[in-house]
Every structure is written in structure tokens, then in C-alpha cells.
Amino acid sequence: xxxxxxxxxxxxxxxxxxxxxxxxxxxxxxxxxxxxxxxxxxxxxxxxxxxxxxxxxxxxxxxxxxxxxxxxxxxxxxxxxxxxxxxxxxxxxxxxxxxxxxxxxxxxxxxxxxxxxxxxxxxxxxxxxxxxxxxxxxxxxxxxxxxxxxxxxxxxxxxxxxxxxxxxxxxxxxxxxxxxxxxxxxxxxxxxxxxxxxxxxxxxxxxxxxxxxxxxxxx
Amino acid sequence: xxxxxxxxxxxxxxxxxxxxxxxxxxxxxxxxxxxxxxxxxxxxxxxxxxxxxxxxxxxxxxxxxxxxxxxxxxxxxxxxxxxxxxxxxxxxxxxxxxxxxxxxxxxxxxxxxxxxxxxxxxxxxxxxxxxxxxxxxxxxxxxxxxxxxxxxxxxxxxxxxxxxxxxxxxxxxxxxxxxxxxxxxxxxxxxxxxxxxxxxxxxxxxxxxxxxxxxxxxx
Numbered sequence: 242x243x244x245x246x247x248x249x250x251x252x253x254x255x256x257x258x259x260x261x262x263x264x265x266x267x268x269x270x271x272x273x274x275x276x277x278x279x280x281x282x283x284x285x286x287x288x289x290x291x292x293x294x295x296x297x298x299x300x301x302x303x304x305x306x307x308x309x310x311x312x313x314x315x316x317x318x319x320x321x322x323x324x325x326x327x328x329x330x331x332x333x334x335x336x337x338x339x340x341x342x343x344x345x346x347x348x349x350x351x352x353x354x355x356x357x358x359x360x361x362x363x364x365x366x367x368x369x370x371x372x373x374x375x376x377x378x379x380x381x382x383x384x385x386x387x388x389x390x391x392x393x394x395x396x397x398x399x400x401x402x403x404x405x406x407x408x409x410x411x412x413x414x415x416x417x418x419x420x421x422x423x424x425x426x427x428x429x430x431x432x433x434x435x436x437x438x439x440x441x442x443x444x445x446x447x448x449x450x451x452x453x454x455x456x457x458x459x460x
Numbered sequence: 461x462x463x464x465x466x467x468x469x470x471x472x473x474x475x476x477x478x479x480x481x482x483x484x485x486x487x488x489x490x491x492x493x494x495x496x497x498x499x500x501x502x503x504x505x506x507x508x509x510x511x512x513x514x515x516x517x518x519x520x521x522x523x524x525x526x527x528x529x530x531x532x533x534x535x536x537x538x539x540x541x542x543x544x545x546x547x548x549x550x551x552x553x554x555x556x557x558x559x560x561x562x563x564x565x566x567x568x569x570x571x572x573x574x575x576x577x578x579x580x581x582x583x584x585x586x587x588x589x590x591x592x593x594x595x596x597x598x599x600x601x602x603x604x605x606x607x608x609x610x611x612x613x614x615x616x617x618x619x620x621x622x623x624x625x626x627x628x629x630x631x632x633x634x635x636x637x638x639x640x641x642x643x644x645x646x647x648x649x650x651x652x653x654x655x656x657x658x659x660x661x662x663x664x665x666x667x668x669x670x671x672x673x674x675x676x677x678x679x
Contacts, residue, residue, distance in 0.1 A: 290603070290606070294561075294603045294604060294606060294607035295561075295565050295600065295603045296603065297565075305549070305550045306549075306550035306553050306554065308553055308554065308557050309557060309561070310557045310560040310561050310564065310565065312560040312564060313553065313556050313557035313559075313560045313561075316553075316556060317553045317556075320549075320553075330524070330525075330539075331524045331525035334525050334527055334532065334535075334536045334539075335525065335527065337532050337535060337536075338527050338528060338529050338532035340532075340560075341529040341531040341532045341559075341560070341563060342513075342514075342528070342529050342532075344560060344563055344564040345529065345531060345563040345564060345567065346514050346516075346529065348564065348568075349567075349568040349571065352568065361592070364589070364592065365588055366585035366588045366589040367585075369584055369585045370583070370585040370589065373580070373583065381514065384509070384513045384514045384515065385513060387509070387513060388513035
């Protein structure tokens with residue numbers, strides 16, 4: 242059985258290229274594991290929630306396991322074939338550490354800003370709260386830049402940790418915020434220049450291209 | 461070499477019992493792995509940040525690896541001895557999924573409320589924002605309660621996923637919020653009634669007991 246993931250059949254334009262199945266797609270491309278995509282109209286249905294309690298995408302399914310949480314899906318794919326995890330257990334533990342650091346120590350600060358600027362932009366508290374949100378995010382990015390130093394990736398070689406961290410950094414406003422950390426900006430660009438990411442991104446965007454443009458985009 | 465973790469020599473009273481080394485301590489107790497604790501005055505020093513980029517505790521060190529991120533530390537401890545991960549790879553992937561679900565899909569909503577009620581309680585936006593924060597947290601808890609259903613733990617047996625989820629749920633206001641989800645409340649109490657948690661909690665609290673009471677508490 243070819244592993245499958247779910248994603249949305251349709252998303253609004255601002256989300257295209259950023260739906261979280263991009264993380265699983267990227268992991269499949271890095272490891273060369275074939276996969277297919279099942280489309281859902283909504284993630285809030287009881288049928289979908291049976292696999293994803295929080296009503297989100299992606300979910301993952303293969304012969305052995307059904308999973309949700311993009312971080313766990315990426316780690317599971319990474320264990321099926323070389324490409325995203327070192328062979329030695331300490332290196333694997335460090336890659337896992339960076340996956341969790343991205344998801345628990347960086348992404349919540351990015352999400353705070355996206356919430357202020359997008360999802361709750363109309364709420365009266367968003368504009369007054371924004372400077373504190375930006376300040377907290379900048380502190381995290383400064384810490385992350387210090388940890389990266391002049392290294393190419395967070396550890397010795399590109400790993401699942403870099404994959405998830407790059408996905409998180411893609412949602413940081415590039416000019417206003419990320420540009421102040423040139424090594425992080427270069428790191429993000431280095432990660433997203435990888436052929437596996439370009440392929441994953443093109444495949445997600447092709448799905449959401451208008452029907453009459455779809456052949457052109459996927460060509 | 462006995463594995464070691466770091467934690468703070470002193471924390472304010474409201475944090476006692478909730479410093480994140482509790483997660484590592486609990487994992488050590490569940491697996492029966494001996495450990496010792498190194499105390500730091502501050503996590504913001506360059507020396508500490510060399511091991512923990514975000515200036516937090518705990519960090520972990522053994523003969524093979526140095527790690528930060530409590531979720532990654534718990535998973536690493538869990539791989540050293542039975543007690544927190546099933547033997548089969550699919551079961552391990554699901555336990556990891558619940559670790560990440562707790563850290564990325566539940567904890568940020570809990571942290572939002574703690575921020576509003578504690579860390580930024582004096583900010584003008586906190587009181588106006590609070591109802592939306594409570595509503596979002598309640599939605600997540602409802603989803604989690606549905607996923608738990610009438611099961612004893614999130615998967616077949618107590619795992620690292622339950623350990624981290626219980627630590628996250630401990631920070632949810634019990635009477636105002638958690639009591640509306642009786643199965644979650646019972647789940648939390650079932651997790652924290654485990655002898656391994658009681659030992660971990662007692663050990664953390666003993667560290668912060670006033671010097672003249674310390675002998676009594678640790679006796």
C-alpha cells in the first residue's frame with residue numbers, strides 16, 4: 242500500500258503553498274518514498290475527526306499506522322528511508338530535538354503574529370498587543386540565529402529538524418522581521434531551494450491552481 | 461555516566477511543582493533510570509545557552525548526547541528502558557504523535573491563557589482578549605476529550621504521550637475550565653496519581669522548600 246496523506250480540496254489564496262501537508266510532501270520527496278493525496282472538503286466532519294481530533298490536515302496512513310500531527314508524520318516518514326535522519330541514535334535524538342524546538346519553542350511565537358495580523362486582525366486587542374508579540378518573536382529568532390551560528394544546518398546535515406524549522410520560518414514576515422537575521426534568512430532560503438521542497442511546493446500549488454491553469458502549472 | 465538534567469536553583473512560589481524538569485524527572489521515574497540534577501542560577505547565561513538556545517530548563521546530558529526541549533528529553537529517556545513506549549514501531553509512532561499533539565496542538569492554547577492570567581495580566585489587551593483565549597482553549601479540550609473517549613489513556617497503555625499531555629493539562633485552571641471535561645479531569649488525575657509522578661513532584665518541591673523545612677520534606 243502506497244502511503245497516503247489528506248489535505249484540503251480547496252483553500253483560500255493566502256493559504257496556498259502553506260497548507261501543512263507541505264511538510265509531509267517535502268519529507269516524501271527528500272526520502273524518495275512514493276505517496277498519494279486524498280482530498281477532503283472539510284476537516285471538521287466526524288469522519289475526518291476520527292483520524293484528526295483537532296479537525297486539521299494532514300493525516301497520514303500506511304499499512305502499519307494512521308497518524309496526525311505534521312511533526313510526527315515527518316518523523317515517521319523519515320524513519321522509512323534515508324535522507325532526513327542521521328544513522329546514529331544521538332544524531333537522531335538531536336534531529337528530533339530540533340523538530341520539537343521548531344514546534345514548541347518557535348512556532349507558537351510565529352502563530353501569535355499570524356493571529357494578530359491575519360486571523361484576529363479585526364479584534365480590538367490585536368493592534369495594542371502586536372508590539373509585545375513582535376518583541377517576543379524577535380527574541381526567539383535572535384536565540385535561534387545564535388544557535389545556528391555560521392553552520393549550514395542546525396546540526397551536521399539537513400534533517401527533519403531543518404525541514405520543520407524552515408516550514409515554521411516561512412510564516413515569519415520576511416521584510417519586517419526575518420530580514421534582521423540575515424543568517425536565518427539565508428538558512429531558510431538554503432532549505433527551501435532544495436529540489437525536494439520545490440517539488441513539494443509546486444505539487445501543492447498545482448492542486449489549488451484554477452482548473453484552466455492547472456495543466457500549465459503542473460507541466 | 462549517570463544522565464543529568466539541569467533545573468533552576470530557585471523559582472518563585474507559583475512555579476514550584478511546574479518547572480519543566482518535572483517532565484524529565486517523571487520519565488526517569490517511570491523507566492527506573494537513575495539521574496542527577498545540576499542546579500543553575502540562571503538559564504540566560506552564555507554558558508547555559510550553549511546547551512539551551514532559548515535560555516530555559518531543563519537540559520539533558522548523558523555519555524552519548526546533550527539535548528534540550530523537554531519533549532525530546534522525555535522521548536530520549538523513553539528509548540533507554542521500557543515503561544514509556546510500546547515495543548512495536550506503529551505504537552511508538554503513535555506515542556510520539558501524542559507527545560507532539562500535546563506540545564503543538566494543546567500547549568500553545570494553555571500558554572495563551574497562562575500569559576493572559578499571569579505573565580501579561582497587567583497589559584491592557586489581556587482582559588479584552590481573554591474570552592477568545594478561553595473559547596479557543598475550550599475547543600481544543602473538547603476535541604481532546606472526544607479523542608480520549610472512554611479510554612484509560614490516549615493509546616493502549618500509558619506512554620510518553622500521556623506524560624507530556626498530563627503535564628500540559630496541569631496548567632489548565634481546574635475549576636474554571638477543566639472541570640467541564642470530567643473525562644479529561646479523571647484522565648489527568650489518573651496520570652498524576654502514578655507513583656512515578658508523585659516521586660518526581662515531591663523531588664522538585666523538596667528542592668524549593670525553605671532550607672529549614674528541606675530535611676522534613678525529603679525525609
